[in-house]
Amino acid sequence: MLEGLLIGLQTAFSIQNLLMVIAGCLIGTFIGMLPGLGPMSIIAIMIPVAISMGDPSAALILLAGVYYGAIFGGSTSSILLNAPGVAGTVASSFDGYPMARQGKAGKALTIAAIASFAGGTLGAVLLMVFAPALSSVALLFHSAEYFALMVVGLSAIAAFAGSGQVAKAVIMTVLGLIMATVGEGALFNLPRFTMGIMDLQSGFGFITLAMAMFALPEALFLVLKPKDLKGDDGEIKDLRITKEEAKAIAPVVGRQSVQGFFIGVLPGAGATIASFLGYAVERNIAPKEEQEEFGKGSIKGLAAPETANNAACTGSFVPLLTLGIPGSGTTAILLGALIALNVTPGPRLMLDEPQIFWAVIMSMFIGNLVLLILNLPLIPYIAKVLSVPRNYLIPFILFFTLMGAYIGQNNATELLILVGFGVCATALKFADYPLAPLLIGFILGGMMEDNFARSMQLYDGIGFIWERPMTLGLLVIAALLVLLPSYRARRARARAAGIADGD
């Protein structure tokens, strides 16, 4: 591990990679601040840039920098405008915006910056401890276990999709799975569902799909549904926080770093759930008089979601780097980018290409430091970007999206697919369907089929399900993840109808 740390430090501290971290954080912060553009859109736009660099470490460092930069930037617009740029920072506006209204915008931004820094840094420490441990277990995994693991991942999407969204999330996941079957399959060396179109022979392009799901709809959404945002144009001053305030948020930061990290590790959860849960937990355990403060500008209420969402971002790298399985839409995009760079994330990553693994972790520390430095003294100036008119921004996004889909493949058909799916995705977005499950389904679908086909071949049938205890165990967990929410919903209905609980 020490050796790995040194390799990571060496790689991360090269001039090129340091520039990548700084560039990634800056780009992420700027765009993350703009309401409507989440980390997934930004990363989708940045993928072609990252891939054309050719160096997987640098590419992943850049994209990871963009990711936590975006979460960071999103909190700024949550606090100043009550218009979160990113879903993961919605909870930050609960107490951040009231603070800004009370003229304490500077203090709110400082608390957000410090909480994010602490959450991100502690998360990276936990990643450093847990990823190698998980990785060594995963080395024993056969195709059967990978298949079961992917079933768990897919079930988790449904379980975490939130109330009222479950059906929609399931539909989108299934749609993603269906789209993954286009092209040559693993078992049969023949094209399927290509309708005779040669360009579909190797399936839908991942980058094209990611752009069509996350970049194009965001831009079209901004055009079709313009929101007029007016911030309180007050000066941002007095960034200092007092010693008492620091003491008050310290335990919150500590708890939420750990909780946020583990929520991030779970497939299907992520920064958004971590931040809401973090807010709710801190509110519940706070003393009575402080509970009153929540929602009216409590510093604890701001520190909790800010810590949790950054820790969760880091946590979501655990399944990506150790198992090669994306737990969220953002890590799904990162996985696609890595595969395009000829790197297969998974338990072998740490052995085959330790410099990538450790450099990414090291760059997280550097990135968090960069963001802290960036946010503390410079934030009043950076916040000016919020007044950039949309009509300059939207063509810029459209240009990068279309260029990005074309460059890698030099195939004009990709553009048609991009625009076609982009329009469909925009319609789905208007109907409030989540798009991330589709992309996760698409990515997991292909891998799931491959692993299933291999297991079937190795065991001459589906015997692997009961012959391999680990596979069986994982599939039972998957079943529980699907059944538990509906059981709880039924119990809640029963309770509402006046039936007493057994216990």
Add this chain to the structure above:
Amino acid sequence: MTTIKLGRRALIAAVAAIGLTGPTLAEDQVVDSIHFLIPGGAGGGWDGTARGTGEALTNAGLVGTASYENMSGGGGGKAIGFLIENADSNHGTLMVNSTPIVIRSLTGVFPHNFRDLTLVSGTIGDYAAIVVGKDSPINSMDDLLAAFDADPSATAIGGGSVPGGMDHLVAAMVMEAAGKDALGVKYIPYDAGGKAMAALLSGEIAALSTGFSEAVDLSNAGEVKIIGVTSEERVDAAPDAMTMKEQGIDTTFVNWRGFFAAPGLPEDKLAAYQDAIAKMYDTPEWEEVRARNGWVNIHNSGADFQTFLEQQEQQIGDLMKKLGFL
């Protein structure tokens, strides 16, 4: 008309002159420019071959300028179709391709085959190898065959290609030559080298069929043992690795890479391309590119290339029929 004739004669004369004066004048330009058509995306094996060859040719001064175009789609079929449909306007284009053009034509993935194109030259190649994990009790092909005889179903061989693809065919070819039932070989496909390695080390598969240069890298890293190579003689890069032939398995296989041009390419142009490529092998610029990528020089020009491809088509076609892929 006369000017064209003159041009052609002058070119042939120039070519002949360079050929006679030998490698000292190798920096004399043979072709003005080449446009490389790459049937896959950036970063793949085809991409590396085209760009590496172009780099060596231009740096050595044999070719004035080189340009590159990636045209992915249809497993390479789109680029082949493009070159055939637009043959007249593509006399300055060379398309890179490799063993899959033979396999994929046989399976009918695309409607054309190598006979529809002008064969320029096979340039490099890679042998195939069978490897096992470093802690495996298997140390030779004999051990592997014994394990296969004992329990064919538990002796799965993995590879990085689809069933019926190159790695599968190599594994089947070797088993067939060893007198076993090629159909009884349980072949497990993986979509990437890293995943196949993980499977080998976790014990999911008993052996792995892979490219020789990749096998050498893994063996140098101490992760695998190479138990058989499909070359005629032992290769310098891994002098300890036994060939299949040494172990009584009479089979050889080369995964070649080479260049094709549009159908109906004028003779003089073809000769110029072939000449430029033939001269490239003696240049230090090529040696640098070759060594960097670990390629093996396997040069088959013109008619030799045709014979080689037909032989390979026959060999692979027979095997695929036996395996039920045709």
